Every structure is written in C-alpha cells, then in structure tokens.
Amino acid sequence: MSLVTVGSVAFDAIETPFGKTDKIIGGAGTYIAISSSYFVDKQNIIAVIGDDFPKEMIDKLESKGVNLEGLQIKKGEKSFFWSGKYANDMNSRETLVTELNVLGDFDPIVPDSYQECDYLMLGNLSPEVQLKVIQRLNNRPKLVALDTMNFWMETAMDDLKKALKKVDIIIINDEEARQLSGEFSLVNAAKAIQKMGPKHLIIKKGEHGALLFHESNNVFFAPALPLAEVFDPTGAGDTFAGGFMGYLASTEDISFENMKRAVIIGSAMASFCVEKFGIERIENLTVDEIKDRIAEFVDLTDFDMHHAI
C-alpha cells in the first residue's frame, strides 16, 4: 500500500578516510524514498527544498515513483546543507557545517492525495514537524515509525515525548537509545522506551547489526554484513528505515515474523549504502543485486541445531 515519508531533501559534503565530496544530494527523506522505492509502488514525500536543488534530482525521485506533491520548493531560498568529517575508525564524525536554510521554518503540507496513507515514516527532523504531520493526517495510519537523534533529545525533549506517544515504532541507534532512556543495557533501554509510547523498537548498532523489540516479549537479533571497508556511512540508517518501511508497506503485514524480514531487508539496503559516497550505490540497484545481498544475510546467520545436544 502507500507510504508517506517526511524527511529532509538536502545537500551534504562528506569527508571520509577514503575521499571527499563537493556538495552532493543527501537528506534523510532522499535516502528513505530511494531505498523504499525498490519495494513499495505508491510512495509520497513531504519535504522542503530551495530553488538551488537540481531539477535532474527531482526528476530522478519522480522516476522512482515518488509522489512529490508534498515537496515544497521555496523561491529564492537555499536547501538544507550539512557537512561532516568521519574519523579514521568511521565510528565517530564531526559536524563541520549545518545550514538549516529552508528547514528553519519548515511547515509540512499534507496534500489530499496523501490522506489515505497506511504507513508513515517520520524521518529525523524536529519533533514539532513530526507531530504536525501526524496531526494533519485525517486518519491514523496503520503503522507510524519515527527516527530521531540526540540533538532533539537535548533541545526538544518535551515535543519528542509527545511525538513518541503517537508512534508505533521508533528506529534509533544504540547511543540514542541509551540517551533517551538513561539506561546502559539495551534490553532495559528498550523496556523504558516502550513505556514512552512505541510498542516496537529497532536499535541499530552499525557493524554489530540491529535488535528488533516487537511488543513486550519478542526479540530478534539481525546481523550486519561484515564488510572489509565502510566507504561512507552517511545515510545508512535512513536507507535501513526506507527498506524496512517500504517492505512493510508493500506486504501490509506487521507481524513479528514479517518485521524480522523487514529488518533483514533494511540491513541489506544499508549494506549497499555504505559502499559508495551518498546515494551513488543505492540509486541504481537491480532486483537481482538486492536478492543476492539478502541471500548473503540468510547465509550469514543460518545454522541448524537439530539434534545438536
């Protein structure tokens, strides 16, 4: 069925130990839309850009089947820009530049054609914007997912807590889960966060995989593909969310069994993302490449304990 994504569509400039880019296309909304496009037919984006954003890129999103009615283009204004530099171990990054530009006063518009949406992905944006999108949908979607980050916990915790009460699943990384809950153990962090609202929780652990907590008593441990080199981690989390939500929206099944599949698909999509700068690796994948990658994930954790002891 249909997926609505709200998230930034923006410019990034990235420096990693492997190289450096000029301004390239980035933003959570971009990664989520491209990644989910391999799974769901009807998807719709809510975002804002300036008139500096390249026409080819807008066409590219359209060619991927993304409905852009909710994409506002602000005349004479500039798109959001982020620039960052990764440490040698790729596990930490320094923000060099953040120019909010059009995101500074983003007032999300939900077009009529988005109103029947069943799946809603609230990409990492201010909780205020995330709340507005929920409020502006006439009917509650079947599944609402939210991503956030430490910055919002530090500057907008009240709004974030309001938003959490209205979502079904939160998708964050391990450090964010610890900060949000005040608990070091991820099991205790998950319990604490589930009490804040979301029934389900995904904790992304980068090279260590991801944990899915589905309702109160189901846990799934998803692997990450052991990679020789992570070229550029930017957007990996959003690409994960896009694969995850795109698959759920296409199958219309939010059971534990199907969410496990969705986590594997999200992980497979993220494993492509880190292989090149920006969206380069994920913008032109073939179905066979995706199938082969998923098969690698199956092999990676497959074992048979039958009659072992």
Added chain:
Amino acid sequence: MSLVTVGSVAFDAIETPFGKTDKIIGGAGTYIAISSSYFVDKQNIIAVIGDDFPKEMIDKLESKGVNLEGLQIKKGEKSFFWSGKYANDMNSRETLVTELNVLGDFDPIVPDSYQECDYLMLGNLSPEVQLKVIQRLNNRPKLVALDTMNFWMETAMDDLKKALKKVDIIIINDEEARQLSGEFSLVNAAKAIQKMGPKHLIIKKGEHGALLFHESNNVFFAPALPLAEVFDPTGAGDTFAGGFMGYLASTEDISFENMKRAVIIGSAMASFCVEKFGIERIENLTVDEIKDRIAEFVDLTDFDMHHAI
C-alpha cells in the same frame, strides 16, 4: 573424543557494580574444563596450582570427569591470583593485583594418558607454555585452538607468532584481533591473522555476538543473548571456548556447519557464565537448562525470507 586443555587454575577476586567477592575459584583452565564437561566425556587438564588450592574444588573437577593427571600441585607455593574491578558499563576493567606465583615458572607436563588427544585447547597463557604443550604431544591433534591476550602481544610476540603457525583456530576478542593484525576492520583483521597460521578464527564481540571465519570464504555471525544485566563477565570468553571445543570434541566434526553449532553452544554457555560471580552459575547446570538456552539462541536469529521479494 578426548580434549586436552591447558590453562590456569587459580584464584580471582572480582568487583563489579553489583558486588564484590573474596578470593574465589577462577582461571581459564577451570572455566574451560567445567564448560566443556557438559559435552565431552574424556577431558584432561594441564595446569599448575599451589597447595593453597581447596581440595573440594579439585574433587569438583574430578566429579565432572576431568582427568587431573596433568595438574601439578606445588608444595609450599601459592596458586595464581588475579584481582580486577569492572567499570560501570562492564565494558572495561582494571587489574588491581596479579600474583603469578606458581605460574611464573610453569613447565607443563603432558602425561602419557593424554598422548592420544584429538582436540587441544590452549587457554590464555604465555605462548612459550602453549608451544611446549604442542611440542610435547607425540601426535598432532586433529584440532588445536589457541586463546591469547594483548599482554602476550606486547611482551612475547615472537613466541606468539611461532605458536600461531602451529594452531588451527584462534579464539580472541575484537580488540585483540585489531591489535594482533594492525587492522581496524574485523574482516581485514581476520584475513591478516589467517595468514599468520590459523585456518579458522573466532572473534568474540561480547554483547555483540561473535564472528566465525572458517577457512578463507565462510563467515558466520553468531548473536549474543540480549541481557538486561551482565552480573560478572569474568570467564565468559573461557566458558565460550569450553563449550565450543567440548562440543567439537564430542561430535568429531570440524566442518563449517558443525563449527557454527559449536559457536552457538559456546555463546549459550557464556550467557550463563555472566549471570553470577565466577563459576557459580556454570558449575551446576542441567541439560534441560542448556537445551532451553540454546533454543533461545535459535529463536533470536530465526527468520524466513522465503518468497520475500
């Protein structure tokens, strides 16, 4: 078939955020022997203790079916003693006291009754002692596994490299793999270490599970059980090694498929170990407890991608 383990049988004093012990029984050899005892019938230990070691504990090992002919008891000398304190996050520990005592000039004896051993576990000890045990076996075992630590990389790298040439599998943690190889990426670290000798490699990542690299092209990602609280991590790595080698020795099958099972069994045993201080949790397990725990590991990673995309 038979397993020979060389490793310390010693005293520990442990402080964690949950409590503090007096001198309790510890040592790599102790954990490995107890853990493997649930799987292999014939096992044999090579170790040295002082006459301060409690008779009940020697009896306990004997009651577990451990052949103690290779256990030297030094009159008038003291057993190895280690004392350490864990940080609040349990991810780092500080060594408070190390008294080598009898381990200082440990000359391992390999009794005739051990000579037909098929499986050899070289617990974390000086590479010189590990090499002596290999040399003193008349026939090369079917599988030789080695554990080591950063201390030996810093003080005895030449001997460690000699030992690595003679072993089939090395079992170390992620930081040790990085230090030994000089590579940050664990995939590259594994390749570099395999060139040093061992065909197989297990990298233990604590709460993030373990990676098995079997020969040059097989990789398995084993989960760790998400635990609300890790009470005391002391001995978890040795308990893993004991379950792993005990299962391999009992099944006499070192194929990739069976090593995957052995990794899951080692992980299950380690997950018990951390629940209480020292050997308290692993010394009296029932077969049903172990079976149930293994079933939890199966559930944790089980998914079915059939016809997913």
